[in-house]
Amino acid sequence: MNMIPNEFVLLLVLISTLAPLLYIEKNKGIFLKRAERHISAKQAVHMVATPRIGGIPIAIGILSGALLSDNILFSGLLWTTLPIFLVGLFEDLRTDTPPLLRIGIAALSALLAVFLLNIHITRIDVPGFDFLMTFTVVGIAFTIFASTGMTHAMNLIDGLNGLSSAVVIAVTSSFGLIAYKYGHSDLMGMNAILCVAFLSFMFVNFPKGKIFLGDAGAYSVGHLIAWNAVVLLNREPDISAFAILLVVLWPVTDTLFAMIRRFVTGISVSHPDKLHYHHVLMRLVLLLSRGSIGKKEANPIGSLLSWPFIALPCIAGYFLAEEPSAAFLAVLFFVLAYVLSYHLLVRNALKFRRKRFYYEVD
Numbered sequence: 001m002n003m004i005p006n007e008f009v010l011l012l013v014l015i016s017t018l019a020p021l022l023y024i025e026k027n028k029g030i031f032l033k034r035a036e037r038h039i040s041a042k043q044a045v046h047m048v049a050t051p052r053i054g055g056i057p058i059a060i061g062i063l064s065g066a067l068l069s070d071n072i073l074f075s076g077l078l079w080t081t082l083p084i085f086l087v088g089l090f091e092d093l094r095t096d097t098p099p100l101l102r103i104g105i106a107a108l109s110a111l112l113a114v115f116l117l118n119i120h121i122t123r124i125d126v127p128g129f130d131f132l133m134t135f136t137v138v139g140i141a142f143t144i145f146a147s148t149g150m151t152h153a154m155n156l157i158d159g160l161n162g163l164s165s166a167v168v169i170a171v172t173s174s175f176g177l178i179a180y181k182y183g184h185s186d187l188m189g190m191n192a193i194l195c196v197a198f199l200s201f202m203f204v205n206f207p208k209g210k211i212f213l214g215d216a217g218a219y220s221v222g223h224l225i226a227w228n229a230v231v232l233l234n235r236e237p238d239i240s241a242f243a244i245l246l247v248v249l250w251p252v253t254d255t256l257f258a259m260i261r262r263f264v265t266g267i268s269v270s271h272p273d274k275l276h277y278h279h280v281l282m283r284l285v286l287l288l289s290r291g292s293i294g295k296k297e298a299n300p301i302g303s304l305l306s307w308p309f310i311a312l313p314c315i316a317g318y319f320l321a322e323e324p325s326a327a328f329l330a331v332l333f334f335v336l337a338y339v340l341s342y343h344l345l346v347r348n349a350l351k352f353r354r355k356r357f358y359y360e361v362d
Contacts, residue, residue, distance in 0.1 A: 005069040005189045010196050012068060017061025017200035024051055025210045050209060052092045055217025058197050059085065065193035073117075074190040077227055080112040081220045084151060088216035099270040102219075103148060109223050110147035114140055117227075119234045121146065125241040125324055147226040153251035154222030155215055156258065160278050160303035162206030164213050167251060167310055168198045168221055174247045174314040175228045178321055182236050187228065194224060207300030222251075242327035246317030249331065250310045253338050277338070278306050280345045287352040309338070 005013070028051050066074040087105045091097050114120050120143040123130045133139045158164040176191030198221075204210045229244045245252065254277055259269045267273070274283075282302030286295065293301075313334045320327040 005065060005071075005192055009065060009068045010192060013061045013065040013193050013196045014200050016064045017057050017197045018203060020057035020060055021054065021200065021204045021211060024053065024057065025204055028210070050212050052212045052214035053089075053216070054201055054205065054211045054213040055085070055088065055092070055215070055220060058201055058213075058217050059220065061197040061200060062193055065197070066190075069189050069193065071186050071189050073186040073231070074193070076116050077113060077190070077224060080109050080116055080227075081223050082109075083112070084109040084219045084223055085216050088155075088214065088219040092214040092216055102215075103152070106148040106151040106219065106223070107144050109151070110144040110226070111140075113147065113223075113227055113230075114143055117231070119230060121230055121233060123233065123237075123241060125328075143230060147223060147230070149255065150226035150229075150248065150251070151219050151222035153248075153255040154225065155218040156255050156276070157251045157278070158213050158218045159276055160282060160306070161209035161300045162202060163278055163303045163306060164218060164221075165198045165202040165205055166303070166307050168225070169195055169202070170307075170311045170314040171225055171247055172198075172228075174318045175225075175232070177318050178232060178239070178247075181321070182232075182239075184232075184235060187231060190224070191228065194221065206303065209299065239321050240324040240327045242324055242331050243317045243321045245331055246313045246320065246327055246334070249313040249317075249334055253335055257338065257342070277309075277342055277345075278302055280342065280349060281305055284345055284349045284352070287349055309341075 063078065066078055083105050084102075087097060087102055091102070120136075120139045122133050122139050124133065124142075133142065154164065154167070157167060172191040172195040176188050176195065179185075179187035179191060201211075201213065201217075205212070225248060229248065232239055233241060233244060258273075258276060261275065262269045262271060262273070273279075279302075282295075282298050285298040285301050285305070286293070289298070313330070316330045316334075317327070320330060
């Protein structure tokens with residue numbers, strides 16, 4: 001069977017994802033009790049309890065696509081996703097789990113993928129470091145580190161309606177086009193299925209946030225995205241590692257910047273906050289509106305304003321796949337743009353907040 005899913009398979013993925021999503025949305029009262037505890041979470045921006053089990057319908061859609069397309073690579077990767085999916089689902093349905101446990105399970109999923117696929121990262125296109133990567137133990141350790149990091153990065157950027165879906169759609173579209181360019185039908189098929197499943201999820205998550213992705217969905221797709229990168233780097237020596245980094249640059253940069261910000265301010269790097277790029281952008285929207293809109297409306301607006309910043313590095317990664325120097329410069333440009341624009345957003349948010357306070361007092 002052809003491993004590039006045809007229109008019929010993709011249609012079935014769409015339906016098998018959307019149908020349970022609509023069922024959950026219609027019967028959300030069943031799931032709301034377990035969602036109430038997330039309203040008071042430090043990083044929460046929503047005002048009412050919302051089902052956080054979007055990962056289950058997405059898993060159903062993705063699994064149906066993998067089975068129908070006879071994609072051996074995809075099916076194998078889904079097995080390795082199972083541990084991190086289950087711990088995420090436990091978090092969504094039951095209670096909070098320790099951060100170290102989640103990191104350990106994500107590392108376990110990465111280790112399973114290393115041994116099942118018999119591959120790991122052997123280069124990052126940085127002189128000196130590439131020599132170290134020739135040692136198998138170093139390469140495997142770095143692969144587990146990178147995969148675990150990407151898994152948690154996708155969970156951290158899942159903060160506004162439609163934001164995580166936009167990231168997944170942009171990333172999988174770019175990886176899918178790269179796979180098509182180099183003739184890897186299994187990778188192209190996997191990315192097409194992921195993209196369609198998240199397009200279905202977007203229908204109930206944006207703009208009103210009727211259902212949230214949850215930890216199970218975020219962790220699982222982060223793992224699959226990470227292994228997109230690993231497989232492409234192993235199969236195609238001509239593809240620049242910096243081009244691959246460009247494709248996943250938004251979640252990677254946002255996560256690293258958050259960790260550095262927390263460390264500098266003396267806060268635990270695992271401590272959640274509302275200072276991610278999308279949080280600050282949403283806050284600025286609220287301040288600029290001067291009370292004419294609330295958090296419910298500012299949430300999707302902030303997400304929508306983030307989409308160009310998410311998509312542009314992905315587009316650059318596709319076009320600079322075989323241009324290592326240009327890809328490296330593009331990474332520097334987008335990271336610098338992120339940092340500078342973040343500080344500009346914070347400064348303007350503080351300025352408008354002071355003005356608002358002045359007028360209220362006056």
